[in-house]
Amino acid sequence: MDKTSEEDRINEMTDTIMKVARGEYSIQIKSSEENDDLDSLAIGINMMIDDIRASVEEVEREQAMSDEKIIELEQSEAATLSILEDMYEIHERLKKTQKKIKQQNIKLKKLNQIKSDFLNVTSHELRTPMSAIKGYIQMIKTQTLGETTKEQKNALNIVLRNINRLDHLIQDILDISRLESETLKLIPEKTNVKTMVEETVETMQSSADLKHITINTVIEDKIPEITVDQERIKQVIINTISNAIKFSPDGSIINVRSKENKDFILVEIQDFGRGIPKDKQKKIFETFYQVDSGMDRKFGGAGLGLAISRGIILAHGGEIWVESIVGKGSIFYFTLPVVGIGEEFKGIDIFGLENGGV
Numbered sequence: 001m002d003k004t005s006e007e008d009r010i011n012e013m014t015d016t017i018m019k020v021a022r023g024e025y026s027i028q029i030k031s032s033e034e035n036d037d038l039d040s041l042a043i044g045i046n047m048m049i050d051d052i053r054a055s056v057e058e059v060e061r062e063q064a065m066s067d068e069k070i071i072e073l074e075q076s077e078a079a080t081l082s083i084l085e086d087m088y089e090i091h092e093r094l095k096k097t098q099k100k101i102k103q104q105n106i107k108l109k110k111l112n113q114i115k116s117d118f119l120n121v122t123s124h125e126l127r128t129p130m131s132a133i134k135g136y137i138q139m140i141k142t143q144t145l146g147e148t149t150k151e152q153k154n155a156l157n158i159v160l161r162n163i164n165r166l167d168h169l170i171q172d173i174l175d176i177s178r179l180e181s182e183t184l185k186l187i188p189e190k191t192n193v194k195t196m197v198e199e200t201v202e203t204m205q206s207s208a209d210l211k212h213i214t215i216n217t218v219i220e221d222k223i224p225e226i227t228v229d230q231e232r233i234k235q236v237i238i239n240t241i242s243n244a245i246k247f248s249p250d251g252s253i254i255n256v257r258s259k260e261n262k263d264f265i266l267v268e269i270q271d272f273g274r275g276i277p278k279d280k281q282k283k284i285f286e287t288f289y290q291v292d293s294g295m296d297r298k299f300g301g302a303g304l305g306l307a308i309s310r311g312i313i314l315a316h317g318g319e320i321w322v323e324s325i326v327g328k329g330s331i332f333y334f335t336l337p338v339v340g341i342g343e344e345f346k347g348i349d350i351f352g353l354e355n356g357g358v
């Protein structure tokens with residue numbers, strides 16, 4: 001092996017290493033087939049070049065993959081951003097709507113307060129002259145102010161009937177405004193349900209007799225005593241029985257039942273009258289609502305009885321509802337918790353204004 005060719009081979013190696021350093025990885029040092037030390041060195045350098053090439057290719061592949069990932073990430077970031085923008089816009093719109101609803105709610109509450117105050121004041125103001133009129137009519141009727149003819153007496157009876165009707169209406173309006181303004185006071189007392197229901201049915205007997213209606217009363221003997229405002233619960237029973245009489249044909253039957261049902265006392269008033277259409281069965285518990293306003297007003301009602309009854313029952317922690325089939329009849333149900341009510345009644349939010357309006 002002469003010196004020059006050795007030098008050439010070393011030069012080739014240096015050259016190759018320089019090229020590799022500049023980024024050419026696909027080159028290799030040709031073998032001289034001398035099998036000497038320089039050859040082993042060349043093989044070593046070639047192996048290193050192979051290693052470097054493999055590592056560089058690996059790094060390039062990873063780079064390409066992470067570039068793809070970056071693009072994907074950028075795309076999903078853009079999508080997230082636009083979703084966020086949309087959400088922000090929706091949120092802003094929601095905030096505005098909420099604000100509007102709140103303002104309308106405040107307005108509604110104020111209006112409701114004005115209405116309650118108006119009802120309260122007017123009904124109080126109407127009651128005072130009413131008692132004076134009633135008193136004088138009674139005096140004329142009993143001839144305290146001189147003799148009256150038969151015709152005058154008949155006329156006075158009609159006046160008295162209408163005055164009583166008006167008085168009843170004023171009383172109902174007062175009750176509604178008390179329930180609405182949460183000032184209705186309940187007077188709780190220990191009550192025997194059987195006695196209370198039977199006594200109430202008795203007071204309704206004369207109106208039932210006018211239409212030859214039979215009222216059957218079935219009350220479970222073991223029904224426990226409960227603490228309720230007896231007069232108010234009687235008012236509910238009178239109301240539902242008087243409706244049952246009003247909307248039932250002559251000679252029909254009314255069933256009044258009461259039993260204990262778990263933690264509640266259940267009272268049912270069943271009639272076989274005209275019934276109530278399904279879509280009206282909730283509405284009849286609203287103030288001034290009547291199924292047939294023209295017809296039903298002729299019966300002397302104003303659509304307040306059931307709203308008051310609902311208020312009274314809710315105030316006692318019970319529920320009131322109706323099941324009815326048009327042409328077949330209705331069953332009004334109400335419940336009263338066996339635990340009874342506390343001393344202080346806080347009133348109820350009959351129109352649900354506290355919970356976001358009607």
Ligand code: ADP
Pocket residue numbers: 239243244247271273274275276284289290291292296297300301302303304305306307330
């Ligand atoms: P009203 O003084 O008009 O009877 P209520 O609040 O007691 O007022 O009842 C509201 C309406 O519900 C009535 O006008 C009537 O249309 C309907 N209603 C109530 N009870 C009965 C019933 N037993 N059968 C049929 N309809 C009824």
